[in-house]
Amino acid sequence: MDPLVSTQWLADHLSDRDLRVADASYHIDLPGEPKRDAGAEFTAGHVPGAVFMDLAGFSDPDSPFPSTMPNAARFASRMARAGLGDGLRIVLYDDASHFTAARAWVMLRAFGFTDVAILDGGVAKWRAEGRLVETGEHVVRPRHATPREQGKGIANMADVRAALDNDVQIIDARGRARFTGAEPDPRPGVAAGHIPGARNLPYKQVFNSDGTWKRGDALRAAFADAGVDPSRPMVMTCGSGITASVLAFAAHLLGHQAQVYDGSWSEWGADPSTPKATGDA
Template sequence: MSGTAVAAASAAGAGPFPTLVSPEWLMVNLGSVKLLDASWALPNAGRDVVAEHMAERIPTARFFDVERIADPESQLPHMLPSEAQFAAAADALGISGEDAVVVYDSAGLFSAPRAWWTWHVFGHPKVAVLDGGLPAWKAAGGEVDTSPVDQAALHAPAEALRNPPAATRYKACLDAAQVRSWQQVLDNVSSRAEQVADARPEARWRGEAPEPRPGLKLGHIPGSRSLPFASLLLDGRMKPREELAAAFEAAGVDLSQPLVCSCGTGTTACILALAAQQVQPGTQVAIYDGSWSEWGQLPGVPVATGSGGGGDGDS
């Protein structure tokens, strides 16, 4: 079991709700949590995560569609929806504000932290990520459900979001302090009031490898630090706390200071945010929601390349 995941002995109702839980913990507490499969894949990955969910899932899990439970008007990938839209999706998922929620994904630890952050940023107090996701669950001997999926229930959350009702049972309240816009990030390039950590592979941060989405500039936000999300994981699970702390330190990130996390689309940035909470619970972390899919196409914003943190590009 990962050194950061909460042990099975911790009951879902005992003490502060964890942010990361082990398969053993989930086996003990499966009946007292609402479980969400938040699997998502890059467009060039060749995967169909909906089909994967339909084929097998942890018992009782509903599908949390990261791509569609998002702002339907935005041209950017899976940007945060409005409070009303998210509340409508929560209602369709059958989740109340009092429920304990556990999210997982079929890759191990990839997109589930994005779902964790989304619930957290909308004010849900009890939400955790399953460390290692479906692979770790199966490796620990957990059962999987292969029965047919109700198609109406599968797509109901995203469909409800498109036309949210005037009143919802779930009450979402966006904490704007946990979200950064491109303008805020641009202002920070000059002020350096907040640290910025980039979760993309280092070659993409340097501008030496192509982006998976066409038409984007190559490089990084000036002043940002490279902290690839994969450096925080081991065999699809979060590394022990001491190793996470060392990774942040090696990247030049001080978790006692405000931190903004970025990546390609605002997904793996949330792995950094989740890891920061394992090292220093309650640390101040925000996500640049548009991330490089937005910054990389904006005209006139500075772009740095190579290992330098300054604005050595200005395209």
């Protein structure tokens, strides 16, 4: 299974016994953003047979930072509860402004689930094409899930500090105003600006205007325009690890791997001991 599948591919394979579809919509609800309920939106309409992968429930409840990766036990429990267990191919989609299916993709791969794809264009494209949607909750059969890795592709603050002294590119997925510090961080107690030496590749620049992912030369150009060489080591960062995952998936589409800094700016910007920079890259 390719890492990015089309709506037509999914329609053709929806009845495959080893295939599961998961709605990984998650709304960050930053100040000023409209409130949305991902669970209620799933109930109102979803790809037939899909399950709701509640990313809020997958995060570490003891972490002071949003969206932190769970430990292996919590991950396995939540996966099993959603029926997303061993021996399955999993297709993820979302209907979220921050393209959160990529965060679910990074999480599954961090625990060793590699037969995972993202639906290109998400449920918005599925609906726009007039394809069938279901309403209501989907009856889930729990399925055992065995983490085969833990933390693969995930960077912590120590890793990022080390990257500052090595030939590792730090790529920030936030918008330019937050990256430069022209706009204050929306989270209380978090400084404005970015990690020194980071390059800025706003996550929306890896998508086409219709919400599908850029591919090939167009995607390579997005990295190049930001001064990024995807063939060199990369650590992706953002506000809370969500849109950093978008850039990690984009790099994967180009045949390259990148780490995701889980704490991202929510951790770095709140720590008085970390170096910070403002202005353009």
